[in-house]
Amino acid sequence: xxxxxxxxxxxxxxxxxxxxxxxxxxxxxxxxxxxxxxx
Amino acid sequence: xxxxxxxxxxxxxxxxxxxxxxxxxxxxxxxxxxxxxxxxxxxxxxxxxxxxxxxxxxxxxxxxxxxxxxxxxxxxxxxxxxxxxxxxxxxxxxxxxxxxxxxxxxxxxxxxxxxxxxxxxxxxxxxxxxxxxxxxxxxxxxxxxxxxxxxxxxxxxxxxxxxxxxxxxxxxxxxxxxxxxxxxxxxxxxxxxxxxxxxxxxxxxxxxxxxxxxxxxxxxxxxxxxxxxxxxxxxxxxxxxxxxxxxxxxxxxxxxxxxxxxxxxxxxxxxxxxxxxxxxxxxxxxxxxxxxxxxxxxxxxxxxxxxxxxxxxxxxxxxxxxxxxxxxxxxxxxxxxxxxxxxxxxxxxxxxxxxxxxxxxxxxxxxxxxxxxxxxxxxxxxxxxxxxxxxxxxxxxxxxxxxxxxxxxxxxxxxxxxxxxxxxxxxxxxxxxxxxxxxxxxxxxxxxxxxxxxxxxxxxxxxxxxxxxxxxxxxxxxxxxxxxxxxxxxxxxxxxxxxxxxxxxxxxxxxxxxxxxxxxxxxxxxxxxxxxxxxxxxxxxxxxxxxxxxxxxxxxxxxxxx
Numbered sequence: 001x002x003x004x005x006x007x008x009x010x011x012x013x014x015x016x017x018x019x020x021x022x023x024x025x026x027x028x029x030x031x032x033x034x035x036x037x038x039x
Numbered sequence: 040x041x042x043x044x045x046x047x048x049x050x051x052x053x054x055x056x057x058x059x060x061x062x063x064x065x066x067x068x069x070x071x072x073x074x075x076x077x078x079x080x081x082x083x084x085x086x087x088x089x090x091x092x093x094x095x096x097x098x099x100x101x102x103x104x105x106x107x108x109x110x111x112x113x114x115x116x117x118x119x120x121x122x123x124x125x126x127x128x129x130x131x132x133x134x135x136x137x138x139x140x141x142x143x144x145x146x147x148x149x150x151x152x153x154x155x156x157x158x159x160x161x162x163x164x165x166x167x168x169x170x171x172x173x174x175x176x177x178x179x180x181x182x183x184x185x186x187x188x189x190x191x192x193x194x195x196x197x198x199x200x201x202x203x204x205x206x207x208x209x210x211x212x213x214x215x216x217x218x219x220x221x222x223x224x225x226x227x228x229x230x231x232x233x234x235x236x237x238x239x240x241x242x243x244x245x246x247x248x249x250x251x252x253x254x255x256x257x258x259x260x261x262x263x264x265x266x267x268x269x270x271x272x273x274x275x276x277x278x279x280x281x282x283x284x285x286x287x288x289x290x291x292x293x294x295x296x297x298x299x300x301x302x303x304x305x306x307x308x309x310x311x312x313x314x315x316x317x318x319x320x321x322x323x324x325x326x327x328x329x330x331x332x333x334x335x336x337x338x339x340x341x342x343x344x345x346x347x348x349x350x351x352x353x354x355x356x357x358x359x360x361x362x363x364x365x366x367x368x369x370x371x372x373x374x375x376x377x378x379x380x381x382x383x384x385x386x387x388x389x390x391x392x393x394x395x396x397x398x399x400x401x402x403x404x405x406x407x408x409x410x411x412x413x414x415x416x417x418x419x420x421x422x423x424x425x426x427x428x429x430x431x432x433x434x435x436x437x438x439x440x441x442x443x444x445x446x447x448x449x450x451x452x453x454x455x456x457x458x459x460x461x462x463x464x465x466x467x468x469x470x471x472x473x474x475x476x477x478x479x480x481x482x483x484x485x486x487x488x489x490x491x492x493x494x495x496x497x498x499x500x501x502x503x504x505x506x507x508x509x510x511x512x513x514x515x516x517x518x519x520x521x522x523x524x525x526x527x528x529x530x531x532x533x534x535x536x537x538x539x540x541x542x543x544x545x546x547x548x549x550x551x552x553x554x555x556x557x558x559x560x561x562x563x564x565x566x567x568x569x570x571x572x573x574x575x576x577x578x579x580x581x582x583x584x585x586x587x588x589x590x591x592x593x594x595x596x597x598x599x600x601x
Contacts, residue, residue, distance in 0.1 A: 013307065017124045020314045024120040027318050028272075031113065031259040038252030 040185060040434070044443030051222055051447035052454065056203040059215040063207040069483040072208035072490060073140045073466050079210065079300035083217050084309030087296045087459070089316065090216035090223075092286070094456035095177040095449050097324065098223065102432075103344075103425030105328025106335075109256040111270040113322050118279025120314040122287060127307045129537055130288045135303045141463075142294040142533070143471045149536045151544030152475060157551055158532050159471035162291055163464060165525035167497060170460045171504020172517060177449045178505065183347040184430060185446075193505045196453045201498030204458045204465075205491045212458045213299050219451035226448035227324060229441055230433065234330040237436060239337055242383050247333055250382060253392045254336075254399060256329045259322065281573050285526035289533045292463035331432045336379045338436070342368045343409045344427035352416035360412050368405045371398050457501065465494025523569045524562055527576020528555040534577065535584045542584045546592045550583035 040048075065071070104112050139145050143162065147155030178192040203211055238247055251257050261271045268274075287293050287310070297306040342365055343349045353361060375398040382391045410424065433445040469490040478485065528551050535547045558576045561567055567575075 013128070016307070016311060017128065020120060020124060020311045023315050024318065027315075028117065028260065031318075031322065035257065035259045035261075038248050038257040039255070 040442055040446070041439050043439045044446070047440055047443030048447045048450070051444065052199065052450045055215050055218045055222070055451070056199055056211075056454075058218070059207060059211040060203055062214055063211045067208060067210070067487060069486045069490075070140075071210065072487045073295070073470070074301055075208075075210040075213055075299040077300060077302070079213055079305070081305040081308035081312065083213050084297055084299060084305055085312035085316075086220045087213040087216040087299065088287075088293060088309055088313050089320070090220040090452075090455040091292055091296050091459040092313075092317075092456075093220070093223070093320075093452060094173050095452040096173075097321075098227065098448055098452050099177060099180060099429060100423075100426050101321065101324045101429075102328030102331055103423070103428035105256065105325040106332045106428045107425045108269075110259050110322065110325035110329055111261060113259050113318065113325055114261065114270045114272055114275030115279050116318050116321050117272060117275035118277065118281070119283040119317055121276070122280050122283035123310045123314040125284060126287045127310050130294075130533070131297065131306045131310070132303060133537075134294065134298055135301070135306065138301075139298075140470045141291050141467050142289055143291070143467060146532055146536065147471075147475075150547055154532065154544050154548045154551070155471055155475075157548055158289075158529055159467050161525050161529050161551075161555065162289075162467060165521055166290070166292060166460055166464055167500055168504055169521055170457055170464065170497070170501035171507075172521075173456050173460065174453060174501055175505035177453050180426060180430060181446065181449065183345070184427070184434060190506065193502060196450055197457065197498065197502045197505065200454045200457045200461065201495055201502075204461045204498070205495045208487075208490070209295060209299050209462055209466075212462045213296065215458065216455045219455040222444070222451045223448050226441075226444045227327065230429075230437065230445060231323065231327045231330065233437055233441065234327060234334055234432070237334055237338075238330075239380070239383060246383065247330070250336075250379070251329045251333050253382075254332075254395065256332055278573075281530070281577065282523075282526070285530035285573060285577070286522075289526070289529045290463075291467050292460045295463050295466060296459060328429065331429060334432065334436070337376060339369070339372050339376075341431065342406060343413070344424050344431045346427075346431075348413055349409075352413045355416045357412050357416045361409065364405055364409055364412070368402060371401045371405065374398055375402065461494050461498050461501065464497040465490050468493045468497070520562075520569045523572040524558055524576075525555070527558060527573040527578075528580055530573070531577040531580025531584075535581060539581065539585060539588075542588045543592060546588040547580070547584045549591075550580050550587055553583050554579035 101112070134142065134145060137145060137148060139148070141159070143155050143158040146158045174193055174197045178189060178196060181187060182189040182192045203215065207214075235244055235247065242250075248257065261268060262273075263271050264273065265271075287297075297309055300306075341349075349361070375395060378391055378395045378398065382388055382395065385391070406424070430445075430449070433442060437445060469486060473489055473493065474481075474486060478489070531554060532547060532551055535542050535550070554576050557579055558572050561575065562569075562572060
């Protein structure tokens with residue numbers, strides 16, 4: 001493992017997971033808006 | 040296809056492996072051959088994971104799926120981001136910390152040798168057959184529509200893959216996948232642009248979306264709790280989560296992709312990249328299908344897209360029935376096209392919308408009747424007619440050069456998915472079977488040579504499966520069923536390893552054997568939907584492992600958990 005992989009970085013990984021989930025949530029919201037607009 | 044198309048096709052599918060060979064040709068150590076080297080960064084890992092999952096079926100079937108049923112299929116990917124985060128947080132750190140070559144090596148360290156062999160064995164059976172289907176599915180469609188020899192098409196796709204995967208190992212697989220997925224992106228973007236451009240001049244893009252929506256093709260998200268609905272947000276999150284967790288956490292063809300390079304950070308970012316881009320990518324592919332659907336509202340489509348099958352039925356004496364249906368279809372299409380032109384000029388016309396929907400339903404009924412006649416004629420197709428929609432659009436309505444590029448897209452998708460699987464099959468056989476059972480102590484070089492031979496052998500198995508795949512009725516369905524039947528037990532082994540620390544080797548081994556037997560019995564004797572086998576297999580391993588550990592294997596020594 002590289003120096004970037006050590007435990008002190010784990011808290012920032014948690015932020016990365018939340019960031020990915022928030023982006024996914026935005027994608028779903030946009031798809032829902034798309035559905036409402038065009039169906 | 041003309042000469043230009045063949046030049047584009049051959050140049051694309053040959054240039055990428057040749058470049059890969061030039062960049063990676065070396066005498067690698069076992070670690071380099073199985074995991075690549077430190078030059079593999081998160082971008083390559085991310086694209087490689089994406090390319091491994093997006094096989095040829097994605098690009099042939101998805102637009103056809105949207106053509107038939109709309110873009111609601113997108114919801115099946117809603118569980119994937121959650122699964123990828125679980126893989127990032129739990130699976131990847133363990134694999135990287137233990138420096139394993141294969142996922143099943145971890146099972147050996149956590150439990151015992153027999154559990155490791157069982158995990159590897161279940162993976163090898165399932166993936167060995169699936170690799171053949173991955174080669175066969177595009178080959179049967181391309182050979183039927185282009186008049187190519189089926190075996191030649193199989194060897195064209197399979198032969199190249201075997202050659203470069205054997206020589207370059209994981210590094211060449213990751214490198215070629217990066218460029219193959221770029222070709223795929225360019226080709227699909229061109230097809231999308233041309234499909235939109237070929238719509239009537241007085242129809243704007245927003246207007247096109249509006250009409251496609253009125254025809255029921257653009258319902259991307261459905262929050263309904265009605266269990267009879269085929270695709271909903273809830274079924275997508277729940278079903279997609281289990282399927283993705285099995286696939287990304289316990290399938291060596293994916294595990295080997297994100298362990299390439301050996302950096303925890305690169306593996307995680309590569310997987311998170313997939314968590315973010317997968318849904319938009321699938322959405323655009325499905326939207327392309329909706330655009331092709333709209334295009335065929337103004338341009339007459341064939342009544343049945345799989346024309347070779349249609350012609351076969353005519354040769355067998357069913358011409359009069361099919362001609363009668365064709366006449367009705369032509370009439371329905373002409374009336375529908377007139378209504379479509381009318382709705383372009385006055386978009387708020389409920390009466391016209393209702394008329395178009397009614398005519399569309401009539402056209403669909405005529406296609407169903409056609410299919411019944413083809414079945415009566417004994418010319419039943421090997422895959423759904425919707426699988427032929429996109430490639431028919433490509434071959435008949437795209438300009439030369441782009442046709443060659445789009446056929447290259449199908450080959451690139453086949454080669455990228457197959458190379459990852461062959462690489463994983465060869466590695467698993469060498470590391471989890473050959474090394475512990477046949478030659479426990481040999482040089483690094485010996486294992487590299489053994490892995491190369493085993494990769495080549497699996498390539499030949501895949502081609503043999505592809506050559507006999509015509510015996511399977513619906514080959515795309517067969518691939519999904521195969522995955523669902525075996526994935527559950529494999530995922531169960533890993534979940535017991537992570538979440539039931541008191542359970543030891545013998546308990547989990549027999550639990551997995553019982554669970555797999557149970558799934559096989561249910562598969563052959565019940566009518567349960569095959570997607571449920573994944574959940575049943577996984578839950579059964581967890582439950583039986585816990586019960587067996589509490590009863591039969593109660594007195595076993597505690598395990599040392601890595």
